[in-house]
Amino acid sequence: MMKKFKSLNVLSVLGMIVILSSCLSKIALEDDKILQQNEVQIQEYIKAKNLSVTKASNGIYYAVTKVDTNGRKMIAGDTVRVHYVISRLDGVKIDSSSISTNKPFKFIYGLSTSIFTKLLPLLHETEQGTFIIPSNLALGSQTFPNLPANSPIRCDISWFRTYSEEADIDRYVRSNKLTVTEKYTNGLRYIRLKEVTGDYMTSGKIAKVKYTGKLLNGLVFDSNVAKTDSFSVTIGGTSGIITGFQRGVERMKVGEKAMLIFPSSIGYGTSGSGKIPGETPLVYEVEVLAVKDN
Known part of the structure; x- marks a missing residue:
């Protein structure tokens, strides 16, 4: 009887592993499908807007619209202030800093998980840039006002500056x-x-x-x-x-x-x-x- 009980336990565990593996495979397939859809949307957008962009190693497309290669690159520990506009690919604005009142968004590089930690390493200080971001690097499966889940977004950086002794x-x-x-x-x-x-x-x-x-x-x-x-x-x-x-x-x-x-x-x-x-x-x-x- 004891041996039979152990066998049933083993079978139960194996069954759970099979179910979990199946679920994870479905999630992975769904994620791949979303990424493919995002890629199609992004490529159509780039073509429609006639943008000249580079694809970064993290999967973000970007163009430096104001160049200053002598500008400083931010480093861990810097306090960073940035002015930005985030919009859907159809042009609807989702969010922005308070540009008119000069109240930039602020974060500490190296401690923050802000989306800007993925964007600003691609720029030098005083440069401006346009970024096209797939949903897995933006807001993912979350739904926000005026932004459906799994939506790629555009972010325009008009100003950023680093603050620290360095x-x-x-x-x-x-x-x-x-x-x-x-x-x-x-x-x-x-x-x-x-x-x-x-x-x-x-x-x-x-x-x-x-x-x-x-x-x-x-x-x-x-x-x-x-x-x-x-x-x-x-x-x-x-x-x-x-x-x-x-x-x-x-x-x-x-x-x-x-x-x-x-x-x-x-x-x-x-x-x-x-x-x-x-x-x-x-x-x-x-x-x-x-x-x-x-």
């Missing part, structure tokens, strides 16, 4: 036409202003430097250029000097001039210091005058 630094570098010599994983940008020959300073040596510290808006918060004495930095030191300045000077040679730009994470952090607000990137122009033994 974005502010990138914008500063670009607007001042600076060429970054090296960028480090901690966010430090090293820009060589005067190149010299010779060896780098070794650990334990003391660098004598002149410097001017500024905010990105140009406000000078500290400088020793007009002073008689220079400022001492121990190469390989680990305390007493903010990390961005310390590591930047360690990258220099005697006689060299450089600009160091870095985020608050290796500056004065979230609390700031004196004239420096928290979460503020810093710019230092530095010259190494001499080096001596400790």
Whole structure:
């Protein structure tokens, strides 16, 4: 009797697996059918509108209608603001940002599941674009007012901008036409202003430097250029000097001039210091005058 009971259990489980497999197969077939229908609708729309588009690897069709390849690409952690209009392929508007009152939609890239996380990686900041999106990448089987389930949609991006310390630094570098010599994983940008020959300073040596510290808006918060004495930095030191300045000077040679730009994470952090607000990137122009033994 026990053996028969076990056999019935096994048969029951196998039966359930067969039923589930059959259901999943039907769902997969239905999804494929919807995708095929979407593809036909999209291709007809592209032809009717005479659009020149590219198909992205994620399946979205897009055209960059205002090009700026020097614009910044958003990165994880950026706060992003975007102006957009979403419409059906028959032209009926479904949704939009408040363009007339300049209230863009806002999200954090890397944390949000917004549809814009699929679109904006295809653009540089300040570019504009048109996107034709199949339903599986849009609203799927959900039904919304004026939008039937499984409908492909069009989205027009008229403006977007990234906000973060990294974005502010990138914008500063670009607007001042600076060429970054090296960028480090901690966010430090090293820009060589005067190149010299010779060896780098070794650990334990003391660098004598002149410097001017500024905010990105140009406000000078500290400088020793007009002073008689220079400022001492121990190469390989680990305390007493903010990390961005310390590591930047360690990258220099005697006689060299450089600009160091870095985020608050290796500056004065979230609390700031004196004239420096928290979460503020810093710019230092530095010259190494001499080096001596400790």
